[in-house]
Amino acid sequence: xxxxLRLLRYLKPYWRxxxxxxxxxxxxxxxxxxxxxxxxxxVDDVVGQRLLDRLPMLVLGLIGVYALTQFLRSxxxxxxxxxxxxxxxxxxxxLYDYLQRLSISFFENQQTGEIMSRITNDVNALEDFxxxxxxxxxxxxxxxxxxxxxxxxxxxxxxxxxxxxxxxxTVALRLFNTRVRPIYRQIRDRLGDINAELxxxxxxxxxxxxxxxxxxxxxxxxxxxxxxxxxRVKGIRYWSTFFPAMGxxxxxxxxxxxxxxxxxxxxxALTLGGLVAFISYVASFYEPIHRLVQIDxxxxxxxxxxxxxxxxxxxxxxxxxxxxxxxxxxxxxxxxFEGVSFRYGTGEEVLRDVSFEMQPGQVVALVGPSGxxxxxxxxxxxxxxxPVSGRVTVGGHDVREVRLASLRRQVSVxxxxxxxxxxxxxxxxxxxxxDASEEEMIAAAKAAYAHEFIVSLPQGYDTExxxxxxxxxxxxxxxxxxxxxxLTDPRILILDEATSSVDAEAEYLIQQALENVLEGRTAxxxxxxxxxxxxxxxxxxxxxxxxxxxxxHGELLARGxxxxxxxxxxxxxxx
Numbered sequence: 375x376x377x378x379l380r381l382l383r384y385l386k387p388y389w390r391x392x393x394x395x396x397x398x399x400x401x402x403x404x405x406x407x408x409x410x411x412x413x414x415x416x417v418d419d420v421v422g423q424r425l426l427d428r429l430p431m432l433v434l435g436l437i438g439v440y441a442l443t444q445f446l447r448s449x450x451x452x453x454x455x456x457x458x459x460x461x462x463x464x465x466x467x468x469l470y471d472y473l474q475r476l477s478i479s480f481f482e483n484q485q486t487g488e489i490m491s492r493i494t495n496d497v498n499a500l501e502d503f504x505x506x507x508x509x510x511x512x513x514x515x516x517x518x519x520x521x522x523x524x525x526x527x528x529x530x531x532x533x534x535x536x537x538x539x540x541x542x543x544t545v546a547l548r549l550f551n552t553r554v555r556p557i558y559r560q561i562r563d564r565l566g567d568i569n570a571e572l573x574x575x576x577x578x579x580x581x582x583x584x585x586x587x588x589x590x591x592x593x594x595x596x597x598x599x600x601x602x603x604x605x606r607v608k609g610i611r612y613w614s615t616f617f618p619a620m621g622x623x624x625x626x627x628x629x630x631x632x633x634x635x636x637x638x639x640x641x642x643a644l645t646l647g648g649l650v651a652f653i654s655y656v657a658s659f660y661e662p663i664h665r666l667v668q669i670d671x672x673x674x675x676x677x678x679x680x681x682x683x684x685x686x687x688x689x690x691x692x693x694x695x696x697x698x699x700x701x702x703x704x705x706x707x708x709x710x711f712e713g714v715s716f717r718y719g720t721g722e723e724v725l726r727d728v729s730f731e732m733q734p735g736q737v738v739a740l741v742g743p744s745g746x747x748x749x750x751x752x753x754x755x756x757x758x759x760x761p762v763s764g765r766v767t768v769g770g771h772d773v774r775e776v777r778l779a780s781l782r783r784q785v786s787v788x789x790x791x792x793x794x795x796x797x798x799x800x801x802x803x804x805x806x807x808x809d810a811s812e813e814e815m816i817a818a819a820k821a822a823y824a825h826e827f828i829v830s831l832p833q834g835y836d837t838e839x840x841x842x843x844x845x846x847x848x849x850x851x852x853x854x855x856x857x858x859x860x861l862t863d864p865r866i867l868i869l870d871e872a873t874s875s876v877d878a879e880a881e882y883l884i885q886q887a888l889e890n891v892l893e894g895r896t897a898x899x900x901x902x903x904x905x906x907x908x909x910x911x912x913x914x915x916x917x918x919x920x921x922x923x924x925x926x927h928g929e930l931l932a933r934g935x936x937x938x939x940x941x942x943x944x945x946x947x948x949x
Contacts, residue, residue: 402443407517407658415432488567529635535630536656705784716761785867799839804861806859904944
């Protein structure tokens with residue numbers, strides 16, 4: 375019920391649409407109650423008492439009722455379906471907006487396909503609720519009450535018989551809800567699993583084909599699809615049995631009314647026209663009951679989908695602006711770590727009491743074995759995560775005390791696994807600075823040593839590069855990422871092993887580009903190839919989450935410690 379009421383609250387912005395549609399439905403309900411009264415008069419007055427002069431007016435009146443009914447139905451259908459589409463549009467945009475504000479840790483713990491399923495499939499499942507359930511729920515209740523009143527006016531003993539099946543229908547509906555709601559939730563979850571599997575496999579299709587695992591992945595996808603199918607069949611089994619059973623109970627009520635009504639006509643307690651009208655109203659009485667049962671089925675599905683949607687909306691970002699957060703002013707680029715310790719989730723600490731400083735314009739390199747904590751340090755500066763203890767400052771401001779947007783405008787990150795969007799070269803370069811001029815874009819590309827290869831592409835800067843830049847080489851993608859970073863003119867630049875996955879020629883071009891990029895900026899470089907950071911102002915060696923050495927290239931080589939060992943090991947491997 376809480377989920378249902380919450381869904382209704384999300385309809386508040388559209389109250390004018392809801393009210394207009396409800397008015398149409400109330401008028402439709404009223405009009406639908408009139409035809410049996412015309413039928414009664416035609417049977418009793420025109421046929422029974424041979425008052426033929428009344429027939430034209432009654433027929434014209436009936437035609438008018440039907441014409442107005444269909445006009446209002448057309449208006450109502452348009453209003454409700456447009457309302458449904460508008461509601462789904464706004465809810466999907468709201469979800470996407472909220473999704474972008476969630477912390478990186480959320481995405482690390484959730485499958486992409488599962489998130490996509492909530493924004494697409496689960497939101498779509500709410501459309502039936504908005505389009506059909508909200509208006510009909512109110513109107514069918516009104517129609518039920520209105521019809522019941524007329525039945526008691528026409529013949530109260532017969533009306534009492536009409537109500538006999540209602541308690542049975544109510545109890546059956548409650549049992550149906552209890553059984554079917556968990557099934558509908560399972561159906562939504564299984565569909566999310568399928569979407570997650572699809573997204574994962576499509577993204578990894580090259581690996582699947584390279585290792586010849588097509589049959590294995592097909593079997594796994596078939597198992598997930600089969601579980602979804604089995605849950606769907608469970609739901610079908612329930613409602614395909616329940617709805618006909620309810621229809622049979624309603625039919626029994628009609629048979630009882632017909633039999634007892636015929637007896638009352640025979641004894642003169644009820645006119646033939648009255649019986650005809652009464653039977654029409656009985657059908658009209660059970661129709662909203664039957665539709666309310668169907669609406670309830672839609673509501674149960676909407677509740678199951680709504681639970682998954684609200685789970686997403688109720689996720690609290692781990693990283694968000696503090697209430698008193700300030701706008702970070704323009705900085706020169708100073709960074710400081712003061713006694714920082716950090717862990718991911720509830721895992722072991724990956725950083726232990728880390729302290730160091732980066733002066734404005736200084737190039738600092740982080741080195742160390744895999745798992746030493748290099749990337750964790752890089753993630754704390756733009757505040758993708760918060761430290762467990764200690765603090766990180768940028769320009770003298772604790773990053774937790776400034777607005778995220780103002781912090782990240784002055785920090786740019788180039789990752790080892792470069793992400794490019796499915797679009798043109800131009801769109802990817804200006805992504806962080808959409809209003810950049812053509813000259814500024816080309817200048818950034820030239821600074822990143824990317825302009826030459828870009829102009830050789832079929833459409834130059836307007837060339838489509840495919841999903842994740844699949845049409846480009848690794849070195850070309852890295853240089854585009856550098857151009858994107860340069861164009862935003864960050865005061866702090868973080869390079870996370872930006873040359874580790876490219877060949878020697880691409881590495882040389884990227885190093886040339888970096889000389890342009892790093893000039894006048896504070897830079898943190900996570901290095902895999904130690905030869906690329908020999909000219910860094912400061913090199914910090916990490917091991918097991920602790921700083922074990924700090925110095926420049928010459929100093930650290932002379933000490934013969936961790937950095938020296940790593941450097942000589944790489945040098946020996948190149949011989």
